[in-house]
Amino acid sequence: MMNFKVPSRLRRLLPESVELPQLKFPVTQPQTSPLRRRVSTRPAPQRLTEVLWFGRNPGGLRMLEYVPPGVKGPMPLVIVLHGCHQNAEDFDRASGWSALARQHGFAVLYAEQKASNNPNLCFNWFRPSMVTRDRGELGSIREMIDFSRRVHEIDDSRIFVMGLSAGGAMAAALLATYPELFAAGAIIGGLPFGAARDAMSALDVMKRGSTRSADKWGHHIREASPDADRFPVVSIWHGDADDVVSFVNAESSVAQWLAVRERPRTKGRLRLFEGGERREWRDDYGNMILELVTLTDFGHGLPVCPLIEGREPANDTERFILPAVVSAPEQLVKSWGLAA
Secondary structure, three states, rough: OOOOOOOOOHHOOOOOOOOOOOOOOOOOOOOOHHHOOOOOEEEOOOOOEEEEEOOOOOOOOOEEEEEEEEEOOOOOEEEEEEOOOOOOOHHHHOOOOOHHHHHHHHEEEEOOOOOOOOOOOOOOOOHHHHHHOHHHHHHHHHHHHHHHHHHOOEEEEEEEEEOOHHHHHHHHHHHHHHOOOEEEEEEEEOOOOOOOOOHHHHHHHHHHOOOOHHHHHHHHHHHHOOOOOOOOOOEEEEOOOOOOOHHHHHHHHHHHHHHHHHHHHHHHHEEEEEEEEEEEEOOOOOOOOEEEEOOOOOOOOEOOOOOOOOHHHHHHHHHEEOOOOOHHHHHHHHOOOOOO
């Protein structure tokens, strides 16, 4: 392994998209200390169950799931990918995904990284061998999805993915490589597909972003899925004060998905909401295809409404689950049409 010096603020997070018409943020002017008025009452998360065998598992990942009891008929499936220094159970507890699944009747699937693959528990989104169709970690996640589809009554037209940071970069890889599989996906504090090819270039692009053209970004997706005749709706969330993954990466992700959709950036519609802004793009028929949610003065992490004001984070997972006036999991549930 190469020896190189990692900046202190990046060392802990070494490498670690969608708006449908239902997503509505209140249009208002930001107010002082809005978090002091926002206390979440979401129910407690449900217990995740590990699946010990789901296929060849070429990437050597763990699979955990929550399937709500008593759901009649095919149910949606949400794949959740954690960030570096995180694990599935802590992430689920802090984000509330399984609690939302029980409330609204959809299944949740977590892919979890192992220290034997990456000592920082980052998904290896920056290694081409790990993000090639049906190979490496990407292949493992695809096998988990196929296992869930075989064992549970899953609605194949309503499969979604959400990832944070390194998990966000891996979510981008899934959306780009298996566009036919997903209805929609969210890249939160992540990076565009094909942003790096090794750990050194990953650190650089995390810190500074890339100056590639939109067409070059789009080429990565077209190369991975040359025969794709449809693409999922993509939602990109990023804090403008993120000092771990530069906001430039959010702009590059927008350029990438607009290029593959052959849509001009100038057609985006801007809407303000308390704590940030949302820019959306639609196709010629008025259907949502892409959104960028920019959170004002927000750092690196998953935005959720705070449980208890002033409560200190208990572990690395909670340090990157950040209080906000908008909860990404709850908003995605609404925008993806999962709310009962």
